[in-house]
Amino acid sequence: MRSSKPILLVEDDNVDAVTVRRALKDLNVPNGLIHQLDGKDALEYLRSGSNKTPCVILLDLNMPKMNGLDFLKIIKKDEELKQIPVIVMTASKDERDKMESFNFSVAGYIIKSADYKKFVESLKILNLYWTLSELPYPGT
């Protein structure tokens, strides 16, 4: 990523979270990974002043307590948080999920590949793009 700030992953499945961590390591992405289990936990993390602001948010959609779309609805109304690019990373191919996510101006919608090599390739492209692109918080 262009910034050394951590990546926030919002994902209820621990196995999927481990896969993301492993892929970032295999790609030598130096950013730290902060994992939160659902939208509610992610909001708590983001709103606690002592935590590091993430450079980007990778967001699953289907989660208990607060799902991805409900999370988007809240952060995109929050002056401070709405500027953080949110990339949906989901297994859902549902057209409505996709449309509603883009209506919240997500900065990407990636359908997770079950194949590990393909998944690494998609994270590689994601990292390339967000290294080329500036980010709202460039600081370290």
Place this chain on the structure above:
Amino acid sequence: MRDCRPILLLEDDTVDAMTVKRALKDLHILNPLVRVSNGEEALVYLRDESKEKPCVILLDLNMPKMNGIEFLKIAKAEEKLKRIPAIVLTTSKDDQDRIRTFQLSISGFVVKPVDYMKFVEAMRIVNLYWTLSELPNSEQESTNEKLQANTAGGR
């Protein structure tokens, strides 16, 4: 890009617009490029129902009549336009420009390299990313809206 809809480019500088067109051609990107010179012209294009909605919008910031930030403020408040990913493509390294456009939920902020080969590489990455990522389907929603309109009318 992931589909073959046009790319909308907001760029007042003709030479810069030609460079984008040339880079897309060199990268064998088949999407047609629709170029407008400012935000006002872009809104006219985007609101015209007879014109195909673009898959993504590439926009410069410093333009006469309506600049990139003014355009984003309007487009991101319009139901049919806000879902189209907007990527800033500019020479501005101004912190305020970056912060204000991210607050308007842009999907990328690329500082244009002056060197052509580097610019092609930047466009290659933009194309890779928006081929990997899904894109909002403009047709789908208009069908839903029609259905809703029909249902409402039938009551």
